[in-house]
Amino acid sequence: MNYPNVTAQVGRRAFLEKGARVLASTTIASNALIADEVANPKDSILRIGLVTDMHYADKSSAGTRHYRETLAKLEEAAEKFDEAGLHFLVELGDFIDAAASVDVERRYLKTINAEFTKICADRHYVLGNHCVDTLTKSEFLGEVGKAKSYYSFDRNGFHFVVLDSCFRSDGKPYQRRNFKWTDANVPEVELDWLQEDLKANQLPVIVFAHQRLDVNNNHGVKNNSSVRKLLESSGNVLAVFQGHSHQNDLKHIGGIHYCTLVAMVEGSGVDNNGYSVMEIEPNGTIRLNGFRKQQNHLWPEDEPKKSPF
Numbered sequence: 001m002n003y004p005n006v007t008a009q010v011g012r013r014a015f016l017e018k019g020a021r022v023l024a025s026t027t028i029a030s031n032a033l034i035a036d037e038v039a040n041p042k043d044s045i046l047r048i049g050l051v052t053d054m055h056y057a058d059k060s061s062a063g064t065r066h067y068r069e070t071l072a073k074l075e076e077a078a079e080k081f082d083e084a085g086l087h088f089l090v091e092l093g094d095f096i097d098a099a100a101s102v103d104v105e106r107r108y109l110k111t112i113n114a115e116f117t118k119i120c121a122d123r124h125y126v127l128g129n130h131c132v133d134t135l136t137k138s139e140f141l142g143e144v145g146k147a148k149s150y151y152s153f154d155r156n157g158f159h160f161v162v163l164d165s166c167f168r169s170d171g172k173p174y175q176r177r178n179f180k181w182t183d184a185n186v187p188e189v190e191l192d193w194l195q196e197d198l199k200a201n202q203l204p205v206i207v208f209a210h211q212r213l214d215v216n217n218n219h220g221v222k223n224n225s226s227v228r229k230l231l232e233s234s235g236n237v238l239a240v241f242q243g244h245s246h247q248n249d250l251k252h253i254g255g256i257h258y259c260t261l262v263a264m265v266e267g268s269g270v271d272n273n274g275y276s277v278m279e280i281e282p283n284g285t286i287r288l289n290g291f292r293k294q295q296n297h298l299w300p301e302d303e304p305k306k307s308p309f
Helices: 012-018 020-039 069-082 102-116 136-143 188-201 224-234
Strands: 008-009 047-050 089-092 123-125 151-156 158-162 205-210 235-243 247-252 256-260 274-280 283-292
Touching: 047 069, 069 102, 069 274, 102 136, 123 136, 158 188, 188 224, 205 224, 224 235, 224 256
Parallel strands: 047 089, 089 123, 158 205, 205 235, 235 256
Antiparallel strands: 008 283, 047 274, 151 158, 247 256, 274 283
């Protein structure tokens, strides 16, 4: 592979603050991986495909959003993902765009998911506001084969958390145009779950979200300070990957990196594509390899650099 790699030593302070307990648990969890790395260094690296804001729909373009072209852009991304040999694949929300009826939106979802499922057997879907503009959460999740909208899982000595911020301020879930997209929240029941999940975990953590946890404007989760407090108090969270605002961005808050990825739907033609492969080594080193419009990052010393691909 010929990736435009930038090495990022992420979360060193988080590891040190947790002390020997975290280091010991991480070492135990990754002993087999380190042994494998001696024989074949590539085998121990966790590779994750990331895409966001695909907004697929079989409808005419609107402004900078070219809905039908997502299929061709995903096809290009799939080739790079295949070269990488992904362990799992994540879409960070707004997988589809809004439709006038449930039947039409189901058709959008079936079409794009048919191509998405060809890429990798282990797939994860973060709910975005457009995913449940017409559908309910259970309808969307049922179509993509997922039981829950927020959950966690472990891979290769790392803990991954999928969040769902598609709730109104009153705690009711988004569905069938019952919400304003600017009213995004993580409800109390999910905050309680997150607190317990992080408390029970001793592995380094990476979080996947749609609405942003690092800004207080319309693209931010309204109670994001409460979410960040839980993430920071755990001492294990390395980074948050999110979408929603369609632009590259990177912030460092409370020892955690908040990386916003560029939208796939923006711009016409594959030159305006955007996707990435994240590589995580057993020692916590993270490389974000961006393609087309997606930037690479060197955390925290340098500003993001545009991919030459």
